[in-house]
Amino acid sequence: MKADTPSLGTLLDELEAAGLVDATSRARVAAHLDSGEAKTATPLYLRLTIGLGAWLTGFCFLVVLGLGGIFDHRGAGGMLGGGMMGFAALVLRWREAGVFLRQLGFTMAVAGDLLLVFAAGDLAQGNLLGMALAQTVISLVAYPLLPSFGLRFALPLAAVAMVVAWCQEGGHQPFLHLLAALEWAMLLWLFRRGPRPALLEPLAAAVAVMLPATVVLIDLGGGLLGEWRRWLFGADLGPALSSLPTKVISAGALGWLAIRWSGRPAVWLIRQSWFLLVVVLMFGLAWLAMSGVLVALGLLALGFDEDAPVLSGLGWAFLALFLGLDYYALNTTLVVKSGLLAGTGTLATLGSWALRRREQRSFTEEPT
């Protein structure tokens, strides 16, 4: 079953007939796509090269500074880090900067950020909350100042990673639910329909990564992650974290997406049999599976709606991860596990078959 996708020309004709574009738009669109202007965005391989290079050289600079004894004087390290961030902002905002200077700017930003956070940690006597706050402030200030997709992607992730580390270390795991709710809200806001400002593109990518990453920790709180936490923080585990709040939040977020995307009033939607089926499935999943499964499904749906293969790929990767974790977290016998897997798979396959049948029927019943 393949939905009928019109050509760009046909779609423009339809939009013209609806009065949304004028008669010259075909020529303008063709000229724009032909000019190569549309292809000026930095390709993925180049972003990866620049990003990996920046992190590698950033850590090398930290080694140099460490060998020079800067970590014995954290105050000086912090000031140097601030200077490096300032240098990076100047270089990256300079339009005439060559490749070497820009690469040096990336490197300085990474090393400077780490130096600042270490200095803040020293001031806060190793308190992770202090470091998390420092990283959040740095991220908020540096995000608009550093015009680089890679850095703007990494800065929010770094802040959230520090907050998560604080939650894990201090036994503040319930805060993770609040974080997940905040991340869901940001995801829904950033991926609302309509063109996104270029400034927010890296933030959208970062949120799409940080939400499932946070939910991994929630789903495994007090379970498989226990040993890891004990090893990393030596912390007392405390009571196991219930993932129910995040499940409810995730199911609610998906329901809200369905309502928004349908473009129809919620009352109309509630009367539709397929919507009721989706709701039952969502609650079934929320009851049986980890909340991460719902998050991964959300990413898959957003990836399709946005026509973003990277987002879809992320959704598939996290879906596989969460299903695998689900399997390990099921505290039951192998035969029950196999029954659950085969039963869920059969339901999904039957659902696919039913959708195809419905589509074929509506196609044949369509008046010619």
Place this chain on the structure above:
Amino acid sequence: MASMNPLDAAARVRTLRALARAGVISPVAAEAGARRLRGDAAWRAWAARTLLVVGTPLVLAGILFFFAYNWSGLSRGAKLALTQAGLIGCVVAAAAQRADRLGARLGLLAAMVMVGVCLAVFGQAYQTGADAYELFLGWALLITGWVILADWTGAWLLWLGLWNTALVLYWNQVLSVGRAWADGWLFTILAVLNGVALAITELNQRRHESSPRRRWFPELLWAATLTAVTIPLFAVITGLSHDPPIPWFGLWLMGVVSGYVVYRVFIFDMPALALTCGSVAVIVAAALGRAMLPGGDVGIWLVYCLMLVGLVAALVGVLRWLGRPGGSEHPGQSS
């Protein structure tokens, strides 16, 4: 050749939004177009596809775990009969659908996986002390016909993965036992295997230029080939291996030069060129590190850091130069 008129290409949501961002069409028009592309039928098609892709492996995993649970209680005959029934079921499910449907392909892929399961069950039921490589070799040989008939990238990927695994196991379990053969030879064989597969794939794609080009598979094969020629030289440079460097340098040089020529002159492919340049950068960085760092003081480290920054900058500069508009003879082929 495919039509070069951009308006003849299938409309994409991301194209419409990019056009709106560039101010070529209004955001309202872009959203109306996006709604047209993401209508109820498109969502149903997406849901059906997603459910099928999720459901098939879950059913297979459920069946596998069911047998794992009851395994010890089953007789040899029952074990073999059950796995072969699963195999036949997958083939029947695949044959019941049109060959170009996703369901048929997934069914055949599942059948190919079931061949391996059958072989493993047979090996467990009648233990002969055979090496594990024989399982993978037999598996690869047995599914060859299906792979050729299916002519689907997923099937080719599984088949090549099996050959690579069989080769690595054969090397470790048979060839290198009691012999002082350098591991570099294993990587050479892997490079040849993946390189030949790559050459066939590229020739096949050139023969069918009118069909849509999916570059990820040849790019993956090139990554595997390039990794296989880079590892032996990297190991020698960093001191992980004490082999003479000349043969591995020759192998690596041959790999990167041929990759550059093929992907620059004959088939313009920027990600493949980026991988090639990345391999050069890794080797240069390793050689510089080996020459400068052991016993070096802070100053030497600083110089090395700056050289690394310069190296990455040079790499980015070269890639930008290679990928500049009009930088290839076949710009339409860039992936």
